[in-house]
Amino acid sequence: MDGEEFSGNEVSGKRLMVSFGGLLTPQLFGRTTFTLENDRLVERSSGIVAREKCQIPLAMISAMAVSTRGNPVFLVFGILTLPLFGLGLLFILLYFLLPRHFLVTHSNNDITALNCRGDLRPYHDFADAVTRAAIEAQESSRGSHAAPHAAPHALLASPAQAPASKVTCPGCGTEYKLPAGAAGRRLRCQKCQSIVG
Structure with missing residues (x-):
């Protein structure tokens, strides 16, 4: 599968940097692995020097999707070189013919992603498995919470109100x-x- 692995509860791909505003930028070097464990999703990323491990509780995951986008470099070069003998049309055509695929996880205030390569079926299967596990974790966490706490007593007396x-x-x-x-x-x-x- 072109260097990527899928073994039921783990999927790997090229490392991505998630920039401000959700811009996904593939890194030249490095690898990211998502592992589905009993109660969390573990992301392990490694680059030339950097190593990162992020654990996301399944109850915090709101969505997981395989996203397809064109390479923005081709689009920029296409627009800039459009006046040069139609070279721009070639770049714009490459923008549509060579899309990039990303596995993106959305959780509370966080986005993690990896660059998919090869067959997308394992990535879709992994996203489905994580989504099912996240739904089960959210349902079980809702049922396990105790009754809501009583409202705190007012520190200041409220003014007398006329009856409704x-x-x-x-x-x-x-x-x-x-x-x-x-x-x-x-x-x-x-x-x-x-x-x-």
Whole structure:
């Protein structure tokens, strides 16, 4: 598969740098590996000097996708060299014919990605497996949370408020509670659309 590996819960590809604004820039040297573990996705990146390991809890992953984009270098060269005997058309054609494929993971305030090569089926399978595991982790974390905490006591006493008045719709009998400042105003019933007040 052209140097990339896929073994059920692991996929590898060329290293990417995610720039400000989500611009994906493939690096000349280096490799990135995504590994799906029981409760997290582990990204290991290595370059000439740099090594990085990032662990993302599955409950924090919001999306994972295989994205296809044209190479922006071809587009820029195509536009710049368009007046030169049609050389620009060749670059623009290469922009559309030689797209790049990325496996992108979106989590809370973070994006991680790798450059896919060869057959895209393993990358799609891995993205599906991570998405399923993330959904299961999010559902289990929602069920495991305790009851919400009680609201903290107010430090300052709130001013006394006038009691809210109640109004009944003549058309359908729905009862509405009006805030203290809304006495004497008219409103439209949400059920039967008749005017109340």
